[in-house]
Structure formats: structure tokens, C-alpha cells
Amino acid sequence: MSRAKTTQTPPPRATIRDVASAAKTGKTSVSRYLNGEQHLLSDALKERIERAIALLDYQPSQMARSLKSGQTRLIGLIIADITNPYSVEVMRGVEAACRQQGLTLLVCNTNNELNQEKHYLQLLSSYRVDGIVINAVGMREDAISALQQSPVPMVLIDRKVNNFSCDVIGLNNVDATRTVTQHLLQQGFEAILFLSEPMTINTRLVRLHTFLQEMQHQPHKFAAQGEVELSDSQGLETLLRDFADRYADKRRAVISVNGALTLVIARAMRRIGMVWGKDIGLLGFDDLEWAELAGVGITTLKQPTYDMGYAALEQLVTRIQGSNEPIQEHAFPGELIVRGSTTLA
The missing domain is CATH 3.40.50.2300 (Response regulator)
Known part of the structure; x- marks a missing residue:
């Protein structure tokens, strides 16, 4: 004969009424204790309520409390x-x-x-x-x-x-972009490529426009820009090669609009044999943990x-x-x- 399996029914959850009964007080006093109005209760009463809550493992209903207070x-x-x-x-x-x-x-x-x-x-x-x-x-x-x-x-x-x-x-994207652009110019870079994901986000637009404005004050320097999807490896490699070929006789650098793109750019440079810190400069927004470990290290703009x-x-x-x-x-x-x-x- 097969023996029917039995399942234990979990004990019912303790209610505020149960806590009040165990603490030998009313529901109003328990509510005051739970709602942060403990200063209205005596020390002895607070201690009884606290013991009752622990004994019964009472868990207040957050939904009920939110409905009452208007906040969740x-x-x-x-x-x-x-x-x-x-x-x-x-x-x-x-x-x-x-x-x-x-x-x-x-x-x-x-x-x-x-x-x-x-x-x-x-x-x-x-x-x-x-x-x-x-x-x-x-x-x-x-x-x-x-x-x-x-x-x-x-x-x-x-x-x-x-x-x-x-x-x-x-x-402060304007000040940050000015800082990174001026750094590259002070380091003697003559041609700078600003690379970004598609310009669908205000942050990217501000950084690009600020970069172009800064470069307008440098008549003997060259500014370039490009947009690329993170998944478009071939398109990115083409952008990098074209930039390097166009300004082959110049000191060249790339600015990356964010950390996710910086990683993709670094990988693309490795694939096409372009070495940052030797063949080309590389600077990225966002200071990622791996940046200091990648080759000679990658210069970054750290955000708090x-x-x-x-x-x-x-x-x-x-x-x-x-x-x-x-x-x-x-x-x-x-x-x-x-x-x-x-x-x-």
C-alpha cells in the first residue's frame, strides 16, 4: 500500500492583534511603536512590545503601511x-x-x-x-x-x-572635454579624432561640440570625428585606418566618448597593429579598472x-x-x- 504524503501547513502569520495580546496592550500602542512614535510609550511598554514582536516573528505588512501613509x-x-x-x-x-x-x-x-x-x-x-x-x-x-x-x-x-x-x-561635460582636448594639444598632438557611439544622447553631443569648438582655436591642428556602433568592428577599424593614413605625417590621437567605446577601440587597435603610446595617442572618458593595465596605460577622464x-x-x-x-x-x-x-x- 502506498502511503499518502502529508504536507505541513505553515503557521499563520502573526498579526498586530497577536502582538498586542502578547504584550498585554492595545493595537494603538503597537502601531505607535511600529510607526516611529515610541516616545509616546513608556520604557516598560516598549520592552514588552519588542519582546512580543521577536517571540511571534511579527513582520509588518509593507503594503498596508504604504496604503496608510501614502508612501511605499x-x-x-x-x-x-x-x-x-x-x-x-x-x-x-x-x-x-x-x-x-x-x-x-x-x-x-x-x-x-x-x-x-x-x-x-x-x-x-x-x-x-x-x-x-x-x-x-x-x-x-x-x-x-x-x-x-x-x-x-x-x-x-x-x-x-x-x-x-x-x-x-x-x-560638467564642457569643462571635462576642454580639459582632455587641451591635454592632447599640450602633448603635441596635431590631429585628433573624436570617436562616439551614435549621437542620440545629449551627453555625447555636448562633448563633441565642445571638442570642435576647442579645435577651432587651433588653426594648425586637425580635428576629425566619427560615429560607430559598438558591434561594428569592421567599421571602427576602417575609421582608425583612414584617420591614420590621412594624417600619416602628424602626431595623432583618438578621444573616446565613453568607457564602453574605449574598450572596443583598444581591441580594434590591437587587431590592426596600432599601438597606443607609440603609434597613436588614446584618451577615453570614464576611468575603468583595466585602463592602467593596458599596455603603457590609457589616459582617462575620471567621473565621480x-x-x-x-x-x-x-x-x-x-x-x-x-x-x-x-x-x-x-x-x-x-x-x-x-x-x-x-x-x-
Whole structure:
């Protein structure tokens, strides 16, 4: 005969009524204890409630508390590309600030897809998050419309969106680009190629325009620009070869618009036998851990990404608390880290 399997039914979750009964008090006193109003209770009563909560393993219903208070204590973070080390550092800063504020972070990765960004905006709104930090995908009209329609307080990080009034935390891209361009000029480079992913993001546009403006003041220097998808290895190799051939008699250098592209450029240079620090200069925005280990080292523009993430959450909290101060745009300074790739002999 087969013996029927029996399953144990888990014990019912303790309720606030159970805690009150075990502590020999009323539900009002327990609610005050849970809601941070412990100063209204005697020390003896607080101790009884604390013991009862531990004994019963009581877990308050966050949903019920949020419905009562009107706040969920949830924060959304929409990241454009979670595989990018920049994004990881931003997330660390936001998460650290959330812990400091007693908030819980929900992270969404759009993989640079606009439809995913719109989906997560709607999803986080349905979860009734108190606010959202967003690393926006792009500047298309439908993306801007999705942002404008969201009722949730937001702070943009890194990527400013035109025609969308919102606090922005990011790098001082104008000063940073001037710094890197002037560094290359001071190092004696005569032809500089600015390489970027497609110009769908405000940050990239600002860096390119600033670079071109700086080069306009150098009548005997040569500025070039190119756009490439990260996956287009052949196109990138062609851009690099054409630049090197066109300015074969000049001291040449490449500026990379971000860390993800810097890695792709470094690999392409290796494949075509182009050595940074010897044949050509190389400088990239974002200071990645491997940059100091790659050949003679790659010069980078370091962003305080952790601090930017932390500041974004702090600014968001002020909006959640009802601040009506004018829109803030906090631009952090960058730091030039000079290595062998831009110090050609």
C-alpha cells in the first residue's frame, strides 16, 4: 500500500492583534511603536512590545503601511546599460543613499531600448514607487512624452533630455572635454579624432561640440570625428585606418566618448597593429579598472560616478518631500588621469 504524503501547513502569520495580546496592550500602542512614535510609550511598554514582536516573528505588512501613509519607501532606478561599469558605480551610489534614507531600491535595465524604458516607467508607476532616478535612453519625441506623462518625481542622471523639465545630476561635460582636448594639444598632438557611439544622447553631443569648438582655436591642428556602433568592428577599424593614413605625417590621437567605446577601440587597435603610446595617442572618458593595465596605460577622464548616484537620490528625496525649488542641474567636475597612451616620446 502506498502511503499518502502529508504536507505541513505553515503557521499563520502573526498579526498586530497577536502582538498586542502578547504584550498585554492595545493595537494603538503597537502601531505607535511600529510607526516611529515610541516616545509616546513608556520604557516598560516598549520592552514588552519588542519582546512580543521577536517571540511571534511579527513582520509588518509593507503594503498596508504604504496604503496608510501614502508612501511605499520604494525607489526606482532605470539604467540604460547595466553591463557598463559607469552604470554599476552609479547604482552603488544610489543604493548607498537609499540605505542611508531607509529606502528600498528597484533596479531596471533597459539595455538601451526605448520601448523597455517606457515599459519600466509604467511598471514602476504601477508599483507606486515614491520616485525614480533615470539614466535615459535617448531624445526621441516619444521618449520625452513618456517621461512627461509620468506622475512620479524624477531625477535624471548623466543624460539630459531636451524639453523635459527635471533635475539633472551629471558630469560638467564642457569643462571635462576642454580639459582632455587641451591635454592632447599640450602633448603635441596635431590631429585628433573624436570617436562616439551614435549621437542620440545629449551627453555625447555636448562633448563633441565642445571638442570642435576647442579645435577651432587651433588653426594648425586637425580635428576629425566619427560615429560607430559598438558591434561594428569592421567599421571602427576602417575609421582608425583612414584617420591614420590621412594624417600619416602628424602626431595623432583618438578621444573616446565613453568607457564602453574605449574598450572596443583598444581591441580594434590591437587587431590592426596600432599601438597606443607609440603609434597613436588614446584618451577615453570614464576611468575603468583595466585602463592602467593596458599596455603603457590609457589616459582617462575620471567621473565621480558613485558620488553622482548618491547625489541623485538625495535630490530625489527633496522632491518626494515636496520641495518646489527651481530645477537643479548639478554638474560634477572630472579628473584627468594621465598615463602612457598620451605621452608619446
